[in-house]
Structures are given as C-alpha cells and as structure tokens.
Amino acid sequence: xxxxxxxxxxxxxxxxxxxxxxxxxxxxxxxxxxxxxxxxxxxxxxxxxxxxxxxxxxxxxxxxxxxxxxxxxxxxxxxxxxxxxxxxxxxxxxxxxxxxxxxxxxxxxxxxxxxxxxxxxxxxxxxxxxxxxxxxxxxxxxxxxxxxxxxxxxxxxxxxxxxxxxxxxxxxxxxxxxxxxxxxxxxxxxxxxxxxxxxxxxxxxxxxxxxxxxxxxxxxxxxxxxxxxxxxxxxxxxxxxxxxxxxxxxxxxxxxxxxxxxxxxxxxxxxxxxxxxxxxxxxxxxxxxxxxxxxxxxxxxxxxxxxxxxxxxxxxxxxxxxxxxxxxxxxxxxxxxxxxxxxxxxxxxxxxxxxxxxxxxxxxxxxxxxxxxxxxxxxxxxxxxxxxxxxxxxxxxxxxxxxxxxxxxxxxxxxxxxxxxxxxxxxxxxxxxxxxxxxxxxxxxxxxxxxxxxxxxxxxxxxxxxxxxxxxxxxxxxxxxxxxxxxxxxxxxxxxxxxxxxxxxxxxxxxxxxxxxxxxxxxxxxxxxxxxxxxxxxxxxxxxxxxxxxxxxxxxxxxxxxxxxxxxxxxxxxxxxxxxxxxxxxxxxxxxxxxxxxxxxxxxxxxxxxxxxxxxxxxxxxxxxxxxxxxxxxxxxxxxxxxxxxxxx
Ligand code: 6R9
Numbered sequence: 001x002x003x004x005x006x007x008x009x010x011x012x013x014x015x016x017x018x019x020x021x022x023x024x025x026x027x028x029x030x031x032x033x034x035x036x037x038x039x040x041x042x043x044x045x046x047x048x049x050x051x052x053x054x055x056x057x058x059x060x061x062x063x064x065x066x067x068x069x070x071x072x073x074x075x076x077x078x079x080x081x082x083x084x085x086x087x088x089x090x091x092x093x094x095x096x097x098x099x100x101x102x103x104x105x106x107x108x109x110x111x112x113x114x115x116x117x118x119x120x121x122x123x124x125x126x127x128x129x130x131x132x133x134x135x136x137x138x139x140x141x142x143x144x145x146x147x148x149x150x151x152x153x154x155x156x157x158x159x160x161x162x163x164x165x166x167x168x169x170x171x172x173x174x175x176x177x178x179x180x181x182x183x184x185x186x187x188x189x190x191x192x193x194x195x196x197x198x199x200x201x202x203x204x205x206x207x208x209x210x211x212x213x214x215x216x217x218x219x220x221x222x223x224x225x226x227x228x229x230x231x232x233x234x235x236x237x238x239x240x241x242x243x244x245x246x247x248x249x250x251x252x253x254x255x256x257x258x259x260x261x262x263x264x265x266x267x268x269x270x271x272x273x274x275x276x277x278x279x280x281x282x283x284x285x286x287x288x289x290x291x292x293x294x295x296x297x298x299x300x301x302x303x304x305x306x307x308x309x310x311x312x313x314x315x316x317x318x319x320x321x322x323x324x325x326x327x328x329x330x331x332x333x334x335x336x337x338x339x340x341x342x343x344x345x346x347x348x349x350x351x352x353x354x355x356x357x358x359x360x361x362x363x364x365x366x367x368x369x370x371x372x373x374x375x376x377x378x379x380x381x382x383x384x385x386x387x388x389x390x391x392x393x394x395x396x397x398x399x400x401x402x403x404x405x406x407x408x409x410x411x412x413x414x415x416x417x418x419x420x421x422x423x424x425x426x427x428x429x430x431x432x433x434x435x436x437x438x439x440x441x442x443x444x445x446x447x448x449x450x451x452x453x454x455x456x457x458x459x460x461x462x463x464x465x466x467x468x469x470x471x472x473x474x475x476x477x478x479x480x481x482x483x484x485x486x487x488x489x490x491x492x493x494x495x496x497x498x499x500x501x502x503x504x505x506x507x508x509x510x511x512x513x514x515x516x517x518x519x520x521x522x523x524x525x526x527x528x529x530x531x532x533x534x535x536x537x538x539x540x541x542x543x544x545x546x547x548x549x550x551x552x553x554x555x556x557x558x559x560x561x562x563x564x565x566x567x568x569x570x571x572x573x574x575x576x577x578x579x580x581x582x583x584x585x586x587x588x589x590x591x592x593x594x595x596x597x598x599x600x601x602x603x604x605x606x607x608x609x610x611x612x613x614x615x616x617x618x619x620x621x622x623x624x625x626x627x628x629x630x631x632x633x634x635x636x637x638x639x640x641x642x643x644x645x646x647x648x649x
Contacts, residue, residue, distance in 0.1 A: 016428065154248060499516065522552075559594050615641075
C-alpha cells in the first residue's frame with residue numbers, strides 16, 4: 001500500500017471552520033472529562049418544549065445495560081426539523097430532488113415541506129395511527145420518503161424504513177418482527193432506468209403467514225404503471241393528502257421515546273431492529289452534521305445514501321434538516337445515465353458538500369477523467385466518505401479528481417448502532433492521513449482492546465470498543481433487550497463492542513481495519529454471513545453452505561459461497577446460476593453471491609465448527625501458509641477446496 005504524506009489544515013479553513021485544532025482539543029477534553037457539563041451545554045442546540053435537568057443516565061454495568069440521555073426533557077423531531085426554521089427560512093429550499101432521469105427534478109421549501117408533513121401526519125392519524133405505533137416505510141428515494149418519516153415523528157409513531165432493494169421475504173421478516181401497523185410504499189421505484197416493483201413486492205410480502213399486523217398500505221404514485229389493488233387494504237397517498245388538514249401540532253415527546261427502528265445485520269441470526277430514541281439522537285446527528293461537514297447557513301449539502309440505511313436517516317434527513325440546510329436527494333444511481341452524473345449534479349445545484357461511499361468512488365475511479373467531463377465542480381468545499389474502509393488510492397483520487405485537490409476529505413467511521421459519526425476528521429482541525437478516519441468526535445471514547453478485553457495503550461492494533469456512552473447511541477434491539485446486551489456488551493465487560501478491528505498510530509489516529517466478526521461489508525452494505533447461509537440452505541439441493549468475504553476491487557468485499565450439495569445432486573454452472581437467483585430472491589440483489597464454489601467437504605474442527613479463516617484464505621487465492629490445519633477432522637478437504645477454487649466463478 002502506498003504511503004501518503006499527511007495533509008495539513010489550511011489557514012483559511014482553520015479560521016473559517018467551527019473548530020480549529022486548539023478548539024477541537026479543548027472541547028474534546030471537556031467532553032470526556034466532564035460529559036455531563038459538555039452535553040448539558042450542547043443538548044441545548046435543539047429546541048426542547050420542556051428543558052431537561054438530567055443529562056446522562058447510563059449504566060454499562062454487567063447486569064444492567066441502560067442508556068438514557070436528557071431523560072426528563074420533552075421535544076419533537078419534526079418540530080426541530082421544520083417549524084423551527086419557518087420564520088427565517090420558510091422560503092429557503094429544504095430539498096432539491098433530482099430524478100433518476102436527469103430531466104426530472106423538483107424543489108420544496110421549508111414552508112411547503114412543513115405543510116406536506118402536517119397533512120401526511122393527519123393522514124396517518126385518520127388511519128388510526130397512535131403514538132408508539134410502528135409504521136413500515138418501503139419507499140424509493142423520493143421527497144415523500146422523508147415526508148413519511150417526518151410525519152411519523154410529528155405524531156410519535158415509530159418508523160421502520162426498509163431499504164427498497166430488499167426482497168418480499170426480507171420485508172415480511174421486518175414487518176413481523178416490528179408488528180408494523182401501516183406500510184407506506186410506492187407503486188414502483190426507478191433506478192438506473194429500471195423500475196422496481198415495490199407494491200408487488202409488498203403484496204407478496206403480506207401473503208406470508210406470520211404477517212398479521214398490517215392494517216393498511218398507503219401507496220405513493222411514482223410511475224403510474226398498473227399495479228394490483230386490494231380495496232380493503234390499499235389507499236392512494238395522493239387521494240388522502242389533499243383532504244387532510246395542513247395543521248397538525250407536533251406532539252410533545254419524551255427525550256427517550258422511541259424514534260425509529262432500523263434493521264441491520266449481525267454475525268448471527270436474523271437482522272436486528274436497532275432502536276434509536278428522540279432527544280439524544282437528534283442532538284448528536286445535528287451536532288456531528290454541523291462540525292464534521294463544517295456546515296454553514298446557505299450551504300447546499302448532498303449525501304447520496306439511500307434513506308433505507310442509517311446514513312440516509314442521520315445525514316440525508318435528520319441532521320441536515322435540524323440544522324436548516326438545503327439538501328439534495330437523488331433518486332438514482334451515481335453512474336446513470338453516464339459516469340459523470342455525480343459531477344453534473346454537483347454543478348447543477350452548486351453543491352458545497354458531497355458525502356458518498358468508497359464503493360461509488362472506486363467504481364467511478366475506474367472510468368478516469370470521463371467522470372468529470374464537462375463539469376467544473378468549483379462549488380465543492382468538502383468531501384465525505386462513509387460505509388467501509390477507504391483505500392488511500394481511492395481517497396487521493398476522490399480528493400484530486402472530484403475535489404480538484406482543494407477540499408478536505410472526511411473519512412467518517414460510524415455504525416447503525418452509533419446513530420451518528422464517531423471517528424472523523426474535523427475539517428478545520430485535523431491534518432488528514434489518506435485512509436485514516438483519524439480522531440474521535442466530541443464525547444466519544446474509543447479504545448482498542450485485545451482478545452481478553454485488556455485496554456491497549458499507545459500505537460497498537462486490536463478490537464475497537466467504546467468505553468462510555470454518547471447521546472446518539474442505540475438504546476436497545478426492538479423487543480429484545482437481551483440480544484442488545486449480548487451482541488454489544490457481553491464480549492468485553494463494561495464497554496460497547498463495535499465488531500470492528502482498528503489500528504492506532506503514533507499520532508493517536510485510528511485506522512479501521514474492517515469487521516472482526518462474521519459480518520461482510522459489500523459495497524458499503526452490511527450483511528451477515530449467517531443470513532446468506534440460511535438463504536442458501538433453504539434451497540432443496542443444498543446440504544450446507546459457508547459464506548466468506550474476499551477482496552473485491554470495487555465493492556471492497558465480494559460474497560464467496562462454498563456450497564455442499566445434497567447426495568445425488570451434481571454441481572453444474574446452471575445450478576450455480578439458480579442458487580445465485582435464489583439468494584437474490586430471498587434477501588435482495590445486494591446479497592447476490594459473486595462466486596459460488598462446489599465444496600463436497602468443508603474444513604471443520606472435530607467439534608464440527610467450520611474454520612472460516614481457511615475458507616477466507618482460499619477464497620482470496622492465498623494457498624500458502626494456511627496455518628495450523630491439524631485440528632481439522634479431515635485435512636484432505638483442503639486439497640479438494642484448492643482444486644475447486646480454480647473452477648469457481
Ligand atoms: C454508517 C454505516 C457499519 C460498519 C462498521 C464498519 C463499516 C462504516 C466506515 C467503516 C471503515 C469507515 N464502516 N464507515 N469502515 N471506515 N469510514 O455504514 O453504518 O451500515 O451499520 O455499517 O461499516 O465496519 O462497523 P452500517
């Protein structure tokens with residue numbers, strides 16, 4: 001890996017940013033020495049109906065994991081994202097919407113957005129939605145997706161956004177787990193010129209036995225193509241919205257009332273419904289948005305994540321709207337209809353901040369200068385990266401080609417569970433090292449521990465943990481607190497375990513090395529190997545499957561599946577294709593295996609545990625140094641696996 005020089009902070013930036021290095025250090029010290037005092041002050045950045053007197057009530061104690069922030073205060077997320085801005089920014093654009101088709105676009109001011117959210121909140125109420133009800137949102141990237149989310153928060157309903165790329169099976173699983181009462185969707189989504197049959201997927205999902213909670217399906221008309229209609233259950237969004245009153249008071253919510261559920265993959269079992277609550281989440285999302293992106297009034301800000309992921313929640317919708325920003329929402333893909341689409345959108349809206357994922361950067365990088373053809377991107381002031389480790393080459397390319405060597409690149413490390421950015425440069429404060437997420441945000445106390453949980457000092461490498469809470473932290477797994485405790489607090493006592501590995505260098509900078517558990521990160525999407533394995537073995541020809549990640553040039557990691565077929569079934573390319581389609585259907589296109597290898601035998605210990613380390617090495621084509629294989633029940637399977645590696649594709 002090439003070594004790059006540290007890039008200092010320019011004087012100009014240091015004096016124009018919210019924090020320079022000295023201020024960062026001062027505030028950071030305060031935030032960790034006296035978190036109560038620090039957050040008492042900064043919690044006031046949002047509007048509280050009733051001010052809090054208590055700030056932090058957290059126990060990471062073995063027997064009781066309990067996380068509460070600002071607990072006796074009351075507020076409302078939609079009020080903070082909309083009503084608060086009306087007086088000064090009512091006519092300012094809240095959202096520029098850019099269609100998949102470059103000829104389609106629209107814009108909506110804060111005043112208009114407020115009115116539509118109020119109307120839609122009344123629509124939800126008219127359908128019997130009450131405080132605490134769960135609303136599933138399975139929507140494409142249209143303005144109405146954020147209207148649906150904000151409307152839920154306005155009346156105290158809990159949204160559960162399901163990424164529009166997920167299959168009917170995956171939708172059903174999430175609806176069953178959350179007991180959602182209403183499902184909001186669109187007739188179809190559009191991405192890269194293709195339509196996605198969202199309503200048809202919902203129809204199929206709702207036929208699953210076990211889905212019992214959905215009373216109504218509200219359908220936003222996006223393409224207008226014909227869809228099946230179930231009169232007793234389906235309602236058109238556009239028929240209800242105009243009838244609803246534009247007045248809807250924002251409900252006063254306790255700081256700790258549930259705000260949203262978002263499902264994410266872990267190393268075992270089905271995806272977990274991570275629960276975030278109201279006050280702390282909003283304080284943290286908005287504060288990180290301001291400092292990390294050096295957000296200033298009037299900036300045009302574009303995060304091209306989908307609202308189906310946490311990045312879409314915190315940095316498309318809640319953080320920026322809470323700060324009164326003008327945001328851009330793009331319906332489509334970064335390389336459609338051509339590879340210069342991102343650059344064109346930057347110029348079209350004179351975007352100041354671009355926040356995207358390494359996988360998109362690497363995909364564009366492969367096209368060289370075509371990516372910036374006929375664009376100037378002079379409006380850009382800052383570039384951000386999120387979702388997976390960014391290799392220094394991609395980092396440099398992003399800075400030089402997209403940012404013309406003049407914008408800081410902030411590589412932001414965080415997770416669905418952290419609610420907001422945790423380890424990141426601050427543009428006016430942090431000298432940049434390409435490939436490093438650098439230093440912790442205010443109030444964040446990372447540590448690196450060895451396998452036994454011993455905290456390491458100085459430069460070192462190991463497991464990344466957090467030794468204290470921060471306001472944006474997830475509070476529980478919806479309906480299963482034990483699973484929350486077990487997943488994040490059982491491996492290392494008294495600390496939050498991230499599931500990531502990291503290295504800390506001599507300057508105290510963090511370099512994230514990737515997941516240390518059985519979670520893959522494929523094109524920035526988190527996926528549990530167990531989920532894919534369970535989809536594979538549900539196929540009638542499959543006896544056993546083992547899934548590992550392997551290095552993939554564009555996606556960071558690719559999905560490599562070793563499959564053992566049932567007796568009497570013979571392996572063929574055709575069957576491999578069928579299995580690939582099977583997983584797509586079971587989970588969604590993002591889980592499609594890249595490589596399937598026929599594996600009549602898997603490397604197992606005598607106690608029957610699959611040795612994934614060996615499978616990972618073989619998948620990566622590293623046949624030397626397979627390490628200690630003496631504990632294998634049948635060491636001869638290794639030769640066979642290596643022989644079959646060549647044939648896999
Ligand atoms: C925000 C988001 C979380 C996992 C996380 C880590 C990886 C995210 C990263 C990064 C290296 C970064 N990850 N950002 N790795 N550098 N800047 O992506 O949330 O979908 O929950 O994924 O993504 O492995 O544990 P989520």
